[in-house]
Amino acid sequence: MATATGSSAGDETTRWKYLDHIRRTPGPFTDPDAVAEENLAQFDKFKVLVIGAGGLGCEILKNLAMSRFKDIHVIDMDTIDISNLNRQFLFRQSDVGSYKAEVAARFVERRVAGVRITAHNAAIQDFDEAFYRQFQLVICGLDSIEARRWINAMLVSIAEDAEDDPDGIKPLIDGGTEGFKGQARVIFPSMTSCIECQLDMHAPRAAVPLCTIASIPRQPEHCIEWAHVIAWDQEKPFPTLDKDDPTHVTWLYQKALARAQEYGIPGVTYSLTQGTIKNIIPAIASTNAIIAAACCNEAFKIASNSATCLGFENNYMMYSGNDSIYTYTFKHEKKDDCPVCGRQARPLEVDPASTLGDLIDSFAVRPEAQLKKPSIRAEGKTLYMQVPPSLEEQTRPNLKKTIAELGLENGQQVVVTDPAFPLEFNFFLRFKEKASA
Ligand SMILES: [Zn+2]
Numbered sequence: 405m406a407t408a409t410g411s412s413a414g415d416e417t418t419r420w421k422y423l424d425h426i427r428r429t430p431g432p433f434t435d436p437d438a439v440a441e442e443n444l445a446q447f448d449k450f451k452v453l454v455i456g457a458g459g460l461g462c463e464i465l466k467n468l469a470m471s472r473f474k475d476i477h478v479i480d481m482d483t484i485d486i487s488n489l490n491r492q493f494l495f496r497q498s499d500v501g502s503y504k505a506e507v508a509a510r511f512v513e514r515r516v517a518g519v520r521i522t523a524h525n526a527a528i529q530d531f532d533e534a535f536y537r538q539f540q541l542v543i544c545g546l547d548s549i550e551a552r553r554w555i556n557a558m559l560v561s562i563a564e565d566a567e568d569d570p571d572g573i574k575p576l577i578d579g580g581t582e583g584f585k586g587q588a589r590v591i592f593p594s595m596t597s598c599i600e601c602q603l604d605m606h607a608p609r610a611a612v613p614l615c616t617i618a619s620i621p622r623q624p625e626h627c628i629e630w631a632h633v634i635a636w637d638q639e640k641p642f643p644t645l646d647k648d649d650p651t652h653v654t655w656l657y658q659k660a661l662a663r664a665q666e667y668g669i670p671g672v673t674y675s676l677t678q679g680t681i682k683n684i685i686p687a688i689a690s691t692n693a694i695i696a697a698a699c700c701n702e703a704f705k706i707a708s709n710s711a712t713c714l715g716f717e718n719n720y721m722m723y724s725g726n727d728s729i730y731t732y733t734f735k736h737e738k739k740d741d742c743p744v745c746g747r748q749a750r751p752l753e754v755d756p757a758s759t760l761g762d763l764i765d766s767f768a769v770r771p772e773a774q775l776k777k778p779s780i781r782a783e784g785k786t787l788y789m790q791v792p793p794s795l796e797e798q799t800r801p802n803l804k805k806t807i808a809e810l811g812l813e814n815g816q817q818v819v820v821t822d823p824a825f826p827l828e829f830n831f832f833l834r835f836k837e838k839a840s841a
Pocket residue numbers: 597598599600601602738739742743744745746
């Protein structure tokens with residue numbers, strides 16, 4: 405990086421010397437049909453939307469500005485918490501309580517001359533299609549699957565409405581990190597595998613079976629879960645567990661530690677106890693930096709045509725820093741039965757002897773659905789609706805009935821909706837064969 409010292413922009417020509425060389429000089433990977441001057445003009449007009457101004461977002465905004473993107477918008481509804489300051493480096497102690505998007509935008513604008521960053525202190529759902537249509541590219545640095553699924557559905561619907569208009573295809577670059585692991589992927593909405601096609605890559609973490617926790621712990625987390633779900637219930641040291649109360653966490657920590665010592669398991673600490681019971685995965689600054697760099701590299705390639713971006717062939721780069729450093733890039737195929745970008749209903753495995761309530765509960769943990777508040781209906785029949793309350797009350801008795809008692813048949817189509825998503829999920833029932841003993 406050239407002269408990024410001090411608060412003044414320094415000598416602008418020097419700062420952009422190497423970057424402009426790449427932008428102006430065709431190389432072996434440059435699209436041969438691209439014209440350098442046209443490319444530069446297109447690059448300078450590129451309007452990019454960044455979603456999230458947290459750990460990944462701070463890195464992404466800085467990288468985009470330093471890659472000479474000039475018109476950037478950023479959406480984040482959160483305010484700055486003191487615990488963000490160790491890695492969200494655009495924020496200072498005096499910013500605690502202010503909006504992340506706003507503070508991040510002003511910081512980068514002060515440091516990089518010529519960039520304009522428009523901050524939106526709001527939720528992505530607050531904006532409509534017209535808003536999203538103004539961008540050429542969207543980059544997500546989010547920690548929520550729901551928000552990713554929402555913007556994905558929005559961009560696919562814009563692409564499908566646009567028919568043959570290539571401007572309707574807004575590439576979506578998605579970065580994500582979890583501890584020392586991360587991924588960067590590029591999606592051409594409606595054309596290549598989308599977030600929803602890839603949902604099973606983010607399966608809800610498998611729960612440890614209770615028997616492991618109760619009888620044969622192997623990991624420090626098993627001991628903590630034992631203290632959390634078994635010892636607490638048996639001994640009831642306090643009336644109700646408050647996971648933010650240090651005396652409660654200390655009690656669990658000491659219980660877990662004693663059990664770990666009994667089984668010779670090292671690694672139970674206070675912070676691991678806190679993390680395990682609150683289901684927190686630590687945010688690692690270096691993982692964010694690596695993933696954000698990979699995402700912005702793709703953005704630069706798309707905007708400059710200087711090299712082939714991820715997308716049509718390989719579209720998914722996974723990174724792991726857990727055990728040395730490992731990356732793997734592959735092609736995730738588009739799914740014909742994807743509820744967002746596909747057209748076909750997908751199978752829904754169900755035991756006809758199980759209840760509708762079981763089926764409703766299962767949507768939260770099925771890797772291909774992951775719906776928290778599903779409502780379900782079949783042709784001509786409302787099976788269960790979460791809202792409005794009157795309909796919920798009316799359909800609630802169905803939860804206790806079995807699939808067979810409700811008259812549902814093998815192969816029957818059902819439609820599932822969830823308030824978090826602006827779309828319908830089409831399934832057909834596939835009855836599980838009776839397990840042969
Ligand atoms: Zn899809």
